[in-house]
Amino acid sequence: MLTVAQPPPLKVGYTFVRRSSNIPNYIPATFLRGGTSKGIFLNRDHLPADRSEWRSIFLRIMGSPDTANGLQINGMGGGISSLSKICVVGSASEEQKAQGIDAEYTFVQVGIRDTTVDYAGNCGNLSSMVGAFALEEGICTKQESSGRTTIRLFNTNTASRIHTTFPVTVLNGQTFPKLDLPQASIAGVPGQASRILLEFPSPAGARTGKLLPTGNPIDLLHIRARRGAQIPASLVDATNPSVFISHDDISHFFDTPPQPSLDYGNHEIKEIIESIRTEAAIKMGLEPTSQAQPKIAIVSPPSSTDYDISVHAFSMGVLHKAVPMTLGLCLGVAANIDGSVPWKNVRASSSSKSSARVAITKMKHPSGIVEVHTAFGQGGILESVGTVRTGRWLMKGVVYH
CATH class of the missing domain: 3.10.310.10 (Diaminopimelate Epimerase; Chain A, domain 1)
Known part of the structure; x- marks a missing residue:
């Protein structure tokens, strides 16, 4: 009789216990669609404190580099840039909380055919789901009775603030995201889902410090x-x-x-x-x-x-x-x-x-x-820019690396 090895059991609170020393390393993870991108969302507390170790973990999670065919067949990536992404989400510091920030996150663009692990920029599509993930994971909490909530985020890549507003439901006194309402549709994604308002306050100079880095419109x-x-x-x-x-x-x-x-x-x-x-x-x-x-x-x-x-x-x-x-x-x-x-x-x-x-x-x-x-605003100052996105929970469990 053929015996098939089973994955480790899922415990309450998403604590995972090894059944065998032969089981590969794994990390609790959630696979999400945000806008027209998909990515792996990780709780920062589940990663090594030494960030120099993150690079190899992210490459193995995504199945990079895939020099054979660029499909990332040995990992979670999908062979194109919009499917080779990771968001690491953590609680806000006390200083950030004092400024009204609920959670912070780091976006990671992982190369496909090479070993690139890029922290240079941010992803707007996946940013739309960071607030929902933070609320679902208990990284931040909200007490809401209006049916919607706003999560204020700090993006470490660009040192900027991002706000996401989305529907919520209250269960046993706790507030959770409600993302399956037929409220909005976006180009490139079939069907409808809950309306997520993605807003970037004061977005000018995200990386360079200037709206026009050279000072010229052209x-x-x-x-x-x-x-x-x-x-x-x-x-x-x-x-x-x-x-x-x-x-x-x-x-x-x-x-x-x-x-x-x-x-x-x-x-x-x-x-x-x-x-x-x-x-x-x-x-x-x-x-x-x-x-x-x-x-x-x-x-x-x-x-x-x-x-x-x-x-x-x-x-x-x-x-x-x-x-x-x-x-x-x-x-x-x-x-x-x-x-x-x-x-x-x-x-x-x-x-x-x-x-x-x-x-x-x-x-x-x-x-x-x-x-x-x-x-x-007054004087032509750029105050904010935003758009409507939708998202979906795709999978929750562990990812191996």
């Missing part, structure tokens, strides 16, 4: 992949540093007739885009070899009144099937910066000639349309 960047060539680009840092170039401008480098889109999977095009991104990183004072930051996007004017601007975004050198949410939020801000590449593209259509700032920017990406809400 800079001319040298393209090393095309000797002597230059291209106008907007370098903007809001929620995450990002680079925006125009589809018309980059089309000039190719011997093809004007067309609505380029083959962004083409090796030559990808090489030029990465060359632009690297040059922009240098100008922004960022590490040019880190593909995670800054992100880069190609924008074009709307072809209908259904949206304000079209965007094709790249993440870790690959065309994103939707739009990384921090880049989308940054685009919403950039569309309101007079003279920037996105600003010009939004106003290129006959229906959008006004120079006034817009509170809502509708952007079309390969999977649909997303709305970004931007608020400016």
Whole structure:
């Protein structure tokens, strides 16, 4: 009779007891969808205090590097950047609590074919689920009777605050997330789920300290992949540093007739885009070899009144099937910066000639349309930027490493 080894039993409070010394190392984990990304969420207390040990753990969890086929077949990753992510969530310090912060988190972008473990930026999509995870895990607590709660987070990657507001339910005097209500749908995800409001207060200068790191709405960047060539680009840092170039401008480098889109999977095009991104990183004072930051996007004017601007975004050198949410939020801000590449593209259509700032920017990406809400105060000071996301619990248990 064949005997199959069983995993360790799940105890109350998610304490795991080894049944055999032969069982691999494991960590309590939750697998979540946030927006158009999926990732592993870990309680910081379950990781080694020595953070130098995290790198090898994260690589083994995700199944990286996968030099054979890039599918991360030996781990939890899914072979694309939006599925190779980890969030480490912990309780707020006493000083942070005094400032109204409920929990803090670190976002980790894990390489697929290489051993990259990048802490340079943040993920807006997964950020939308950090508050729900923190509340579910008891990392923070809330007493609510209104049916919704706001969790105020501190992101260690960008040293910035993020607020998430979502429905809750009260059981036995404790407040828990309620994420299965048919309240909202987002492009790129089938079905409906509870409405999660993701808001970034004071998002300017997340990494560089300035909304416009060079002080200019547009800079001319040298393209090393095309000797002597230059291209106008907007370098903007809001929620995450990002680079925006125009589809018309980059089309000039190719011997093809004007067309609505380029083959962004083409090796030559990808090489030029990465060359632009690297040059922009240098100008922004960022590490040019880190593909995670800054992100880069190609924008074009709307072809209908259904949206304000079209965007094709790249993440870790690959065309994103939707739009990384921090880049989308940054685009919403950039569309309101007079003279920037996105600003010009939004106003290129006959229906959008006004120079006034817009509170809502509708952007079309390969999977649909997303709305970004931007608020400016007196003197044109950027107060906040936000959007609506949905999320889902996918699995809870242990992850082996």
